[in-house]
Structure formats: C-alpha cells, structure tokens
Amino acid sequence: MFRSKAVVPIRPKRSDDKSWFQPVNIRPGQIAIRFDLGLAVQDDLILKGQIDAAAAVLERQLSKFRKAKGISEKAGRNRKRAQVLLQLRILDALAIEATHAHHANLVWGPDTSEKKFVDAMKSALDMAQEGYLSLAAIGNKVPTVK
Known part of the structure; x- marks a missing residue:
C-alpha cells in the first residue's frame, strides 16, 4: 500500500547549526535522490528534467530490487472499480421525488x-458537489483560475 509518508523530503540543517550536512540512513529497499532546486529556479524545465531522470533511476533500482527478491513485475493490484455510472444512476434517481x-x-x-441506497447516496452526492463531474467534463483542458 502506498503511503504519502513513504516520500520524505530531507532538507539541509538550518544554518545556525553551522552545518549543512544531514546524515541519512538508507535501509534496504530505499533510495535517496537529491534534487538541486537552485538550478531550477530560473527554468521549470530543469526541474522536470531532474524528475524524469529520477524516475528512470527509480525504475532501474526497483527492477534490480525485484530481481534480488525473486519477485516478478506487477502490472497492478486488484482495485475496486470506479462507481461513476452507479453514482450517476443514484443522482438521476434522486431527481425523482420519491x-x-x-x-x-x-x-x-x-x-x-x-x-x-442511503449508504451509496453520500458518495454520489460527494462526487457531484465536490466538482468531480466538472473535472471529468473538461478532460485534458486546464481550468481557468478566477
């Protein structure tokens, strides 16, 4: 299971410690990649290039780690299917006074x-009220900022 805490930014120590080095312990199955944000200050493409390079490194290391563990590559795990059509049917039913x-x-x-119905109704209403339908409707277009 992916947890957002699995990605940890490691920042330099504060300058008042007079040391800019922070020790990092790398355990098996972990990798540390350093990004130089100073290079990307003037050009976002530099950061994108660093991220792309890091992704390639991560994929190579993951492949080596899987091989060492004797694990074959996974295409994905079984996930619960999206309930969008069901949620739309629920919203349509709610439009009828009954x-x-x-x-x-x-x-x-x-x-x-x-x-x-009552149990499923909350997720359908959340989808409609939180703007999920409008996100799906705009597709690849970036919404304008007001």
Whole structure:
C-alpha cells in the first residue's frame, strides 16, 4: 500500500547549526535522490528534467530490487472499480421525488433495501458537489483560475 509518508523530503540543517550536512540512513529497499532546486529556479524545465531522470533511476533500482527478491513485475493490484455510472444512476434517481426505498428499486431493481441506497447516496452526492463531474467534463483542458 502506498503511503504519502513513504516520500520524505530531507532538507539541509538550518544554518545556525553551522552545518549543512544531514546524515541519512538508507535501509534496504530505499533510495535517496537529491534534487538541486537552485538550478531550477530560473527554468521549470530543469526541474522536470531532474524528475524524469529520477524516475528512470527509480525504475532501474526497483527492477534490480525485484530481481534480488525473486519477485516478478506487477502490472497492478486488484482495485475496486470506479462507481461513476452507479453514482450517476443514484443522482438521476434522486431527481425523482420519491422515497429512498423507491429510489433503491430504480437503481438496483425490486426488493433492494432502502439502506443500500442511503449508504451509496453520500458518495454520489460527494462526487457531484465536490466538482468531480466538472473535472471529468473538461478532460485534458486546464481550468481557468478566477
């Protein structure tokens, strides 16, 4: 499982310590890559180049690590499928003035419990209210900033 804490920025010690070196312990399965942000101050393409170079290094090291562990490359793990179409059906059902039991029957068919609809309704409303649908609608276009 990926955790955001797996990526840790290591910054120089403060100058009041009069030392700009920070010891780093690298454990098996870890790698440290240094980015020189001073070079990228004037040109964002330099940072992109550093990130691309780091990605290539990481992929090579991951391949070596897998080989040493005898693990074959993974294409991905089983993930829960996106529920966008189901959420759209739930939103459509909510547009009809009826009970939640009736909404559940519209979405999943007869004899579906009202609780199933109520439980699924929150994620559908979150998707609609948090702008996820508008993000999907704009595709590759970058939204304008107000």
